[in-house]
Amino acid sequence: MNKQRLTLIVCSLILAASCGILLKKVITPEDDASMIRRMFTDLERVAEKSRAESVIVLAERVKSTGKYFSDPCRFDIAGVPNGKGLMNRQQLESNVMVLRRFFDSLAFHFSDFYLEFNPEKTSCMVFFSVSFHGKAKGESASLVRDLKAKLDKIDGKWKIVSIAIRDVIKK
Amino acid sequence: MTDFRKILHGFFFPKLTWKFFLRVAILAFVCYVVFRFVSQPVFLNGSSMEPTYHDGSFNLTWAPVYWFRKPRVGDVVALKYENDHVMLLKRVVALPGDTVEFRNGRLYVNGKFREEPYVKFNRGNWNLPLRKVEPGDIYVVGDNRSMPIQNQKFGAISMRRLKGTLLL
Numbered sequence: 117m118n119k120q121r122l123t124l125i126v127c128s129l130i131l132a133a134s135c136g137i138l139l140k141k142v143i144t145p146e147d148d149a150s151m152i153r154r155m156f157t158d159l160e161r162v163a164e165k166s167r168a169e170s171v172i173v174l175a176e177r178v179k180s181t182g183k184y185f186s187d188p189c190r191f192d193i194a195g196v197p198n199g200k201g202l203m204n205r206q207q208l209e210s211n212v213m214v215l216r217r218f219f220d221s222l223a224f225h226f227s228d229f230y231l232e233f234n235p236e237k238t239s240c241m242v243f244f245s246v247s248f249h250g251k252a253k254g255e256s257a258s259l260v261r262d263l264k265a266k267l268d269k270i271d272g273k274w275k276i277v278s279i280a281i282r283d284v285i286k287k
Numbered sequence: 288m289t290d291f292r293k294i295l296h297g298f299f300f301p302k303l304t305w306k307f308f309l310r311v312a313i314l315a316f317v318c319y320v321v322f323r324f325v326s327q328p329v330f331l332n333g334s335s336m337e338p339t340y341h342d343g344s345f346n347l348t349w350a351p352v353y354w355f356r357k358p359r360v361g362d363v364v365a366l367k368y369e370n371d372h373v374m375l376l377k378r379v380v381a382l383p384g385d386t387v388e389f390r391n392g393r394l395y396v397n398g399k400f401r402e403e404p405y406v407k408f409n410r411g412n413w414n415l416p417l418r419k420v421e422p423g424d425i426y427v428v429g430d431n432r433s434m435p436i437q438n439q440k441f442g443a444i445s446m447r448r449l450k451g452t453l454l455l
Contacts, residue, residue, distance in 0.1 A: 228367070230447060245369065260369040284368055285375065285427075287415065287442040 149231050152240060152267060152274050156226040159184045165222045174216055182209045185276045186268060192280035193263075222250040228262075240267045240274070243282065325350055326454060329365065329374060335429030335439050336376050338407050339363065340453070348374070350451035358382075358425055358449065360396075361405075366427065367448040374450060377427035377441060378405065387426050389415040389436075394428070408433040418443070425449075 146154070162180045169177070182205050189208060193199035198211050215222070230243040241264060248259040265279040301307050322328065327348045334342045340363075348365045358364055358379050366375045380403075381387045381396050388395040392410035394403060395417075410432045420426045420443055428441040 227371075260373070262369065284448070285440055285442045285444045287436075 148233065148237055148240070148269075148274070152231060152242060153229060155184065155274050156229070156242075156244070160224050160226055163222070163224050165216055165219060167221065169216070174213065177216065178209045178212045181212045186270060189276055190278035190280075192278070193261075194281060219250040219252045222248070224248055238269050239277075241265070242267055327365075327374075327450065329376075329453075331376060335431050335434070335441075336363070336378075337431040339378075339405055339430045340376060345455075347454040348451040349454045352452050353449055358446070363453055364425075364427065365450040365453060366444055367450050375427070375440060375444075376453070377429055379425050380428050381420050381426035383420050383422045383424060385420050385426065386417050387415075387420060388417040389413040392432055403430075405430050406432055411435060423447075 159181070162177060162184075165177070185205070185208055187205040187208075188202045190202050191199055198207075203211070225247045226244050227247070228243075228245040232241040232243075233239070243262070243264050245260065245262050248257075248261075250257045262282050262284050263279060264282040266277045267274045268277045269275075327350075329346050329348060331340050331342060331344050331346060340346070360379055360382060362379045364377060364379055366377065367373075368375045380394060380401065385396050386398065388398075392413045394401045408431055411434065413432060413436045415436065424443040424445055426443050429439050431439070
């Protein structure tokens with residue numbers, strides 16, 4: 117077998133495998149686990165702030181962020197101002213607005229997902245890590261936390277019903 | 288030019304052919320897989336594992352050991368703590384279903400005193416009420432018991448966080 121033919125076979129195999137993977141992604145409906153992961157990726161994108169934003173952009177981002185949470189949503193995040201308690205949509209959006217106004221730039225990254233569904237697949241506990249990087253008045257702040265969130269499927273969409281810091285290690 | 292000088296020249300100033308780039312790509316891929324999934328370099332920060340492992344020392348994790356078996360009592364394990372970049376280094380003292388208790392600095396597992404030859408420093412006056420290790424968890428503690436109990440991170444942690452043992 118000459119070199120050219122071998123190259124052609126290898127390239128054809130790679131192309132066929134790529135097409136197969138792409139086709140599988142297109143025809144297979146998205147499962148709940150992928151939907152939840154995508155939801156967090158979307159939330160990352162919506163919550164990001166890379167430069168000063170106009171009032172319109174701010175309002176749009178605040179509204180978009182609120183859509184990922186149920187109304188009301190329970191927070192239990194110690195060490196964050198207004199990070200504890202049951203919050204309705206309005207309170208949540210107002211807190212998001214304060215956060216976005218305070219920071220010149222901010223970015224969240226969610227990782228290390230572990231999902232536990234109830235048998236009916238209407239509710240899911242999501243265990244994950246969040247890393248936060250923000251800049252305010254020239255000073256940087258970074259934070260990494262492990263969180264657990266309860267998500268419910270509401271009108272076909274997964275929404276965060278409660279979110280809390282979790283102990284990674286318990287004495 | 289001698290052969291050695293030719294090799295040296297070829298190493299530092301390689302011809303930028305497609306074969307060279309392919310080699311670099313394969314090397315980068317192999318390095319990524321090895322250092323991400325098999326053996327991660329770590330710098331130890333903290334004295335909770337003294338004198339077995341010293342603060343500021345360098346080591347490598349070794350994941351394959353737990354691809355084929357579960358952790359055992361006495362194993363020193365690296366556990367993912369915050370993201371992939373911060374790990375805990377501790378010793379496994381109890382497994383799922385076991386009960387753990389500290390009385391005057393002595394460890395009791397399932398109600399029996401556990402000899403711990405790796406604890407070299409003076410045992411502090413650690414006291415911790417009895418607790419059971421949940422399924423899927425392991426109970427880990429550092430070797431340095433001379434520090435106050437509240438200053439050491441130890442306890443039950445999910446086995447999903449296991450990144451391996453240490454190589455060196």
